[in-house]
Amino acid sequence: MVNLQTTLSGLVLDNPVIPASGTFGFGEEFAPLYDLNILGSISIKGTTQNPRFGNPTPRIAECTAGLINSVGLQNPGVEKVVTQELPRLATHYKKPVIANISGFSIEEYAACAARMDQAEQVGIIEVNVSCPNVHGGGISFGTDPAAAAAVTRAVKAVTDKPVYIKLTPNVTDIVSIAKACEEAGADGLALINTLLGMRIDLKRKKPVIANKMGGFSGPAIFPVALRMVYQVYEAVKIPIIGMGGVSTADDVIEMMLAGASAVQVGAANLVNPWACRDIIESLPERAQKYGISSLAEIIGGAHI
Amino acid sequence: MKQGLFEIKENVRIAPDMYEMALQGDISAVTVPGQFVNITLDGFYLRRPISVHDVDPAAGILRIIYKAVGKGTEAMASMTPGGTLDVLTGLGNGFDIQRAGKNTLVIGGGAGAPPMFWTAKALRDSGRNVTAVLGFNTAEEVILQQKFEAAGIPVIITTADGSLGIKGFVTAALADLPAPDYTFSCGPEPMLRAVYDATACGGQFSFEERMGCGFGACMGCSCETKYGAKRICKDGPVLEKEEILW
Structure with missing residues (x-):
């Protein structure tokens, strides 16, 4: 028997597999497909203080082993998420969820986190710092250690729930951002968000995506994600949720060896709606194949 | 929505760049005209959404007619009977x-x-x-x-x-x-x-829109309607006249 259990800031997960924010909605489309309660947790659709339609379409471009999306944080706003989406999700899913929040100002992050703090279902608040800071020249909070730390402090000040900062890979040195968040009081880190990418439609000779650029995800980015998890693990003591192109049980095991305490699965859900179930079902056999009896014991195992 | 392996029974050119393919498998989720299927192609990450042209429930066959407009559909055009495809069926609301x-x-x-x-x-x-x-x-x-x-x-x-x-x-x-x-x-x-x-x-x-998943998870194909945002893949592709905002 392989022990799949893992822990994030005291929250015990039955297994490390978590669908990533933005690829699983609020679970509604997946609930008819398999019992969601097999999941370690669920990171819900990125939520902002106010409702957002998001970006113009086309929002999607295909790539080799991945896709680019520029959805633009379409969501019904935190009030509706807490009063409607979370209760609906609770009918399918009985475990604590991860609330993924975004903001365009420090105040918005804090307001969103404060509302999520009141939701009993929320076990962890995951803070997406990839958004542009509208009061800071539009530069993403996550690209500046001081801004990322400021968001961390603002969110920590309004909640007692564990706060995980979801880091953008579109930086020169992700380790310095990770350390700044840890020093500012983050309980954990989630990485990586999507890589900024682009495709051009050869027939129209113009960008495929209406917003020109978008976030690149899928198996193509797995080695980049794995490398960043590995580097950040060496630099911080707080737990890491690893993600980026994870599609198989073997990818999950690699991520954990690099230093992830839990692993999110994103793009894979979009092409195989049963991806998380398939990964969870094959984890014991794959772990056994590599002589692993407890996943928690292999976290960071690739480091000397 | 169902996922299944379908056997290609037929794949013929019916006009320049237009092909008709007959697929045999479990079509029980294909219930309403105007729905679409989403097909995995070797070497392409995203599935290809294609509307259902016709169904033959007795034979378990669904027919699609597609235009070879890109590398994915061009690859489909060269497929031969006997091959199999991974298909998500029963997608979209269809016509009422x-x-x-x-x-x-x-x-x-x-x-x-x-x-x-x-x-x-x-x-x-x-x-x-x-x-x-x-x-x-x-x-x-x-x-x-x-x-x-x-x-x-x-x-x-x-x-x-x-x-x-x-x-x-x-x-x-x-x-x-x-x-x-x-x-x-x-x-x-x-x-x-x-x-x-x-x-x-x-x-x-x-309506048609570039899709990520095809079943309502990614919000890639949203449009605005009189009654708020709708996903072309899940709440559509069919919209009622009175709700459309151009």
Whole structure:
């Protein structure tokens, strides 16, 4: 028997597999497909203080082993998420969820986190710092250690729930951002968000995506994600949720060896709606194949 | 929604760049005309969403007609019978034919024509009077004319260059027809808009958008409607006339 259990800031997960924010909605489309309660947790659709339609379409471009999306944080706003989406999700899913929040100002992050703090279902608040800071020249909070730390402090000040900062890979040195968040009081880190990418439609000779650029995800980015998890693990003591192109049980095991305490699965859900179930079902056999009896014991195992 | 492996029974060219493929497998989730399927192709990350052209429940066969417009659909065009495809079926809301009146028009433009065949047959079987208007650019692109006729559904062809049927777009045919009491349309957005403007009655319009997942998870294909944001893949592809915002 392989022990799949893992822990994030005291929250015990039955297994490390978590669908990533933005690829699983609020679970509604997946609930008819398999019992969601097999999941370690669920990171819900990125939520902002106010409702957002998001970006113009086309929002999607295909790539080799991945896709680019520029959805633009379409969501019904935190009030509706807490009063409607979370209760609906609770009918399918009985475990604590991860609330993924975004903001365009420090105040918005804090307001969103404060509302999520009141939701009993929320076990962890995951803070997406990839958004542009509208009061800071539009530069993403996550690209500046001081801004990322400021968001961390603002969110920590309004909640007692564990706060995980979801880091953008579109930086020169992700380790310095990770350390700044840890020093500012983050309980954990989630990485990586999507890589900024682009495709051009050869027939129209113009960008495929209406917003020109978008976030690149899928198996193509797995080695980049794995490398960043590995580097950040060496630099911080707080737990890491690893993600980026994870599609198989073997990818999950690699991520954990690099230093992830839990692993999110994103793009894979979009092409195989049963991806998380398939990964969870094959984890014991794959772990056994590599002589692993407890996943928690292999976290960071690739480091000397 | 169901996922299944389908065997390619047939894959033939029916017009320049247009192919018809027959797929055999579990079609139990394919229940409403206007729905689509989403197909995995070797070497391509995203599935290819393609509308259902027709179904044969007794044989477990669904038919799709697709245009080879990119590398994925070009790869499909070269597939041969006997091969298998991983297909998600039963996607999208499809047309609600119960809302149709007695005298219904089905209107299809180019690659939007194929789903109108099953739609028209379902309307015919429900006792409605159905006329089809199919629009194309040129005579050589015309598809499905004989199929509609063989099914006993009157069909009017329009071509933009006048090389077959009425010269002009599908709206050119509407002028000569008695005013319908309901319409079902699928085609490029300018065609949908033209039909919307040219008809006084209610109707349903099937839209196209670049999709990520095809089943409502990624919000890649959202559009704004009178009743808020809708996902073309899940809440659509069919929208009611009165909710459409252009």
